[in-house]
Amino acid sequence: MSYTTVFDVTQSGYRQWWFAAFGLIFVAVGFALPYLIRIGLLRKPPRWMEVWFRPFFLGFAILWTVVSFAGTASDYFGLAADLRRNRCEVVEGVVEQFDPMPYTGHRDESFVVADHRFHYSDYEVTAGFNQSTSHGGPIRDGLRVRIHCIGNRIAKLEVANSP
Known part of the structure; x- marks a missing residue:
């Protein structure tokens, strides 16, 4: 038959890239926060928020992006390797x-x-x-x-x- x-x-390629790339939006926002405040697009936050919010926001965004990329890439490359090596x-x-x-x-x-x-x-x-x-x-x-x-x-x- x-x-x-x-x-x-x-043959399908790394289809899940978008999931990890979504985190890059928040990484960009985290880096842009001081500039957005400086040009007046965002109101100047209280001092404690200036000190703590940006590092936590940026840190979480970077962590999300790295972990989701590692997870989805590992899933793709692992499954593709298993198929190529006849382990399925x-x-x-x-x-x-x-x-x-x-x-x-x-x-x-x-x-x-x-x-x-x-x-x-x-x-x-x-x-x-x-x-x-x-x-x-x-x-x-x-x-x-x-x-x-x-x-x-x-x-x-x-x-x-x-x-």
Whole structure:
């Protein structure tokens, strides 16, 4: 049987960069605070706030950015390396017990293939496959698939071609 690859972590690239980059906005604001006060865009704060707020704000923003980058990059590079080095379990079969995620979220999409349960959400920051059917994903009941996974994380998803 031939398959078409619909997701491959090694081809998708580092998709979670935006999560870590979001912290850069706050890093920039932290550095810009004295300038914004000087030009009158912000009112001069009380002395205690001048002394403590900026360092804590800036420190937290930098910490958030570094930790979120390290976490998401580690997730991506680790899963991609596992797929390249054939460390992934391969699960093949028909999608059963498919439970789609509502468009608004609030519940993971889930399904079972060969007694292996998978669940994911579009709103989860992960390197693995997470495109729900309500947002254009390919999974549906009765679909024949081949999944390369580490636990519940889908590194590669292939869908069987119609005969």
